[in-house]
Amino acid sequence: MNEQLVLEVNDLRTQFGSGPGCVHAVRGVDLKIKKGEKVGLVGESGSGKSALALSIMGLIGPAGQVSGGTIAINGQVIDQQDERQMSQIRGANISLVYQDPMAALDPVWTIGGQMGEAIRRHNRRISRAALRARIVELLRAVEVPDAEHRLNSYPMQYSGGMRQRVLIAMAIANEPELIIADEPTTALDVTTQAQVLDLLQRLADSHDTAVLLVTHNMGVVAQFCDRVMVMYAGRIVEEAESRALFAHQAHPYTEALLKAVLHPDRLPEGRLPSIPGTPPPLHQLPVGCAFAARCPQRGEPCTALDPQLIELSDVGYSGGAACHFSRQRVVDRRTERGNAP
Numbered sequence: 001m002n003e004q005l006v007l008e009v010n011d012l013r014t015q016f017g018s019g020p021g022c023v024h025a026v027r028g029v030d031l032k033i034k035k036g037e038k039v040g041l042v043g044e045s046g047s048g049k050s051a052l053a054l055s056i057m058g059l060i061g062p063a064g065q066v067s068g069g070t071i072a073i074n075g076q077v078i079d080q081q082d083e084r085q086m087s088q089i090r091g092a093n094i095s096l097v098y099q100d101p102m103a104a105l106d107p108v109w110t111i112g113g114q115m116g117e118a119i120r121r122h123n124r125r126i127s128r129a130a131l132r133a134r135i136v137e138l139l140r141a142v143e144v145p146d147a148e149h150r151l152n153s154y155p156m157q158y159s160g161g162m163r164q165r166v167l168i169a170m171a172i173a174n175e176p177e178l179i180i181a182d183e184p185t186t187a188l189d190v191t192t193q194a195q196v197l198d199l200l201q202r203l204a205d206s207h208d209t210a211v212l213l214v215t216h217n218m219g220v221v222a223q224f225c226d227r228v229m230v231m232y233a234g235r236i237v238e239e240a241e242s243r244a245l246f247a248h249q250a251h252p253y254t255e256a257l258l259k260a261v262l263h264p265d266r267l268p269e270g271r272l273p274s275i276p277g278t279p280p281p282l283h284q285l286p287v288g289c290a291f292a293a294r295c296p297q298r299g300e301p302c303t304a305l306d307p308q309l310i311e312l313s314d315v316g317y318s319g320g321a322a323c324h325f326s327r328q329r330v331v332d333r334r335t336e337r338g339n340a341p
């Protein structure tokens with residue numbers, strides 16, 4: 001069955017600056033998201049996750065540029081230069097939930113006013129009464145108590161968790177097919193994080209909305225995502241169904257990330273746990289695999305040839321990886337397990 005793709009990104013490239021100091025933040029990323037699917041995008045700080053998310057939204061800003069590739073939404077290739085088309089798509093087809101609700105909300109505008117504007121942007125003809133009813137309905141959907149009155153409050157009068165709920169309400173207002181949530185709970189305490197994620201999950205499920213969740217937190221990915229994409233130095237180095245990836249990792253970088261999670265003493269607050277070494281600078285990438293210098297399993301080809309992401313379903317792994325030794329790793333592991341299912 002050919003399931004409906006809400007997003008298809010091919011060979012996307014994004015850079016900041018030009019010339020010798022040019023930062024290649026996204027280096028040929030392919031990404032497919034099906035209707036209702038929840039996909040996690042993980043990777044260390046600076047790996048290009050936000051640059052990828054913002055590129056898809058057409059919000060990379062004046063400092064950067066999408067220098068190659070295509071983006072299709074619901075099967076239709078979009079023109080990132082066409083700001084009119086992009087502003088139609090933003091909110092209606094794809095919504096973004098930011099990390100910091102205070103930065104995303106206008107402090108001197110009521111919550112109801114801002115939500116109303118988000119709705120009216122894609123529905124100019126809505127009556128005042130219908131608009132108010134929709135705002136209340138949305139605030140109730142994200143479990144803001146006393147919604148009829150709280151819509152007149154300002155962002156400062158909401159708690160951090162409530163503000164993030166408001167952003168989620170604004171993101172779902174026009175029933176987009178895809179929500180991109182960039183570290184949506186990083187600024188919140190652990191209990192509130194869990195509540196907000198649970199809410200996002202329930203709302204997405206009830207509307208069959210796809211979610212691309214950008215996060216440092218592997219635990220969140222395990223709980224929330226059907227599929228995981230692991231980004232390293234501007235590339236997707238592993239992509240797999242969550243269950244497969246958490247059971248066995250086809251890329252040594254993913255393995256190192258998960259091993260590090262098991263060492264809470266190495267867990268800096270709100271960040272991915274560190275693994276030895278640092279990623280290469282994105283303006284000065286090495287020849288061969290970008291992870292080679294940190295890889296405990298590197299071999300002969302790694303410092304000479306840049307590995308491409310290859311599918312591994314033929315050897316029983318529901319995913320793929322960009323490592324010269326991934327196929328061998330998967331095969332060896334299967335042999336170790338005596339080909340157990």
Ligand SMILES: Nc1ncnc2c1ncn2[C@@H]1O[C@H](COP(=O)(O)OP(=O)(O)OP(=O)(O)O)[C@@H](O)[C@H]1O
Pocket residue numbers: 016023025043044045046047048049050051052063064282
């Ligand atoms: N406005 C900018 N100008 C110049 N370089 C930038 C800009 N924004 C991002 N970069 C660079 O692009 C690369 C990717 O950054 P990006 O923010 O996408 O990483 P990230 O994986 O989202 O990191 P984090 O998890 O810390 O948010 C980094 O090298 C970063 O320094």
